[in-house]
Amino acid sequence: MASVTYEHVTKRYGDTTAVHDLNIAIEDGEFLVFVGPSGCGKTTSLRMLAGLEEVSAGSIYIGDRVVNDVPPKDRDIAMVFQSYALYPHMTVAENMAFGLKLRGLPRAEIESRVRGVAKRLGIEHLLHRKPKELSGGQRQRVAVGRAIVRNPAVFLMDEPLSNLDAKLRVQARAEISKLHMQLGTTFIYVTHDQVxxxxxxxxxxxxxDGRLQQVDTPQALYTRPANLFVAGFIGSPSMNFFSAKLREQEGTLWVDSGAFRVPIPPHQADPYRPRAGQPVIFGIRPENIHDPQYQPPGIQPARVRAKVSVAELMGHEVILHLSTTDAEGILPEQEFVARVDPRTQLRVNQWAEVVFDMDRFHLFDPQTEERLG
Structure with missing residues (x-):
């Protein structure tokens, strides 16, 4: 097992910079996920660690050793690719054993390792099959098993679940998480899927865009996003954003979007008072907007009038697509999404009131896009 450190790491392709000054310290045994849209630099960051891409500037450490110039085979890492990259002419057992044979391990040890890992992954009965005889989920397990048998210091996984259907993805997520807990090895995982x-x-x-926006625990990213991008990327459906102004009236601080006005609770207002009169971006997550009839107890409710344009019944909840505008209908409609109780009676094309939970709002600077407060 080993820690991993990116120290001022940059990757350039000609005049294009794919990764800008990346600094992350990944602890021994940690499960760190790189996430972001296509082209953000997450896979390039992983490939530099694996030795498949050269580092243009900075240093990458595995443990206390700088590995910039160390060949991939000597970095003590194992990688699982999106395509699985199984050899079609080899059996499952041969695929899993291939890397161990290259290292010259005794045959008895190779067979013992392969059978032990195959049993752990539930693919022991598939050892004599070839990849073409396997389902997508089984191939994914073989690819993971091939990495595990090497007993590396660091596991690297590049979107390994993207070829699976929705049900298998959920199952495979749980299996990989359990595997990490069992092995206690450092896992570094790349995905575009925030779930x-x-x-x-x-x-x-x-x-x-090649820049690290925020690195934190899942809960901290959700509750305290550093900027507008992180706030919009983390969470499904995405956070709602409204252009607004902060206004102070008789000691109360208000968020005024033109289409609606909601008060900031007194116990949260002080950090924002210096910005009274200035534009802000007001953010609130769909799960913090409620049907008034079924609002949770103990919240700070602020009512907003809106029209329901689409209602999506999900069984355990209803996703409402709403729009609101000013009383005169002068301002353009502002659309937003709410996740409400499945018992809601709100219907399509109906004007109604919904409740914003003002204990759980976010404000952002329109210029820097940084979170305020």
Whole structure:
């Protein structure tokens, strides 16, 4: 097992910088997830650690050793790819044993390791099959098993679940998380799927345009996003954003979007008072908007009038797509999404009031896009 450190790491392709000055310290035994949209630099960061891409500037450490110039085979890492990269002419057992044979391990030890890992992953009965005879989920397990038998210091996984259907993805997420707990080895995982990131990682590194936006625990990213991008990327459906102004009236601080006005609770207002009269971006998550009839107890409710345009029944909840505008209808409609109790009686094309929980709002600077307060 080993820690991993990115120290001022940059990757350039000609005039294009794919990764800008990346600094992350990943603890021994940690499960860290790189997440972000396509082209954000997450896979490039992983490939530099694996030795598949050269580092343009900075240093990468595995443990206390700088590995910039160490060949991939000598870095004591194992990688699971999106495509699984299984050899089609080899059996499952041969695929899993291949890396151990290259290292010259005794045959008896190789067979023992392969059978032990196959049993742990529930693929012992597949050892004599070839990849074409396996389902997507079984191939994914073989690819993970091939990495485990090497007993590396660090596991690297590059979107290993993207080829699986929705049900198998949920199952595989749980299996990989359990595997991490059993092995206690450092896992570094790349995905564009924020649900995977939130459910699997001890910490998550959110990237955009080659730059690290925030690295923190899943709960901290959700409750205290550093900026507008992180707030919008983490959470499903995404956080709602409204252009607004802060206004102070008779000691009360209000968020005024033109279409609605909601008060900031007194116990939260002080950090924002210096910005009274200035524009802000007001953010609130869909799960913090409620049907007044079924609002949770103990919240700070603020009513907003809106029209329901779409209602999606999910069984355990209803996703409402709403729009609101000013009383005169002068301002353009502002659309937003709410996740409400499935017992709601709110219907499509109906004007109604919904409740914003003002204990759980966010304000952002429109210029810097940084979170305020």
């Amino acid at each position: 995977e990131a939130m459910t699997m990682g001890n910490r998550i590194a959110v990237m955009k």
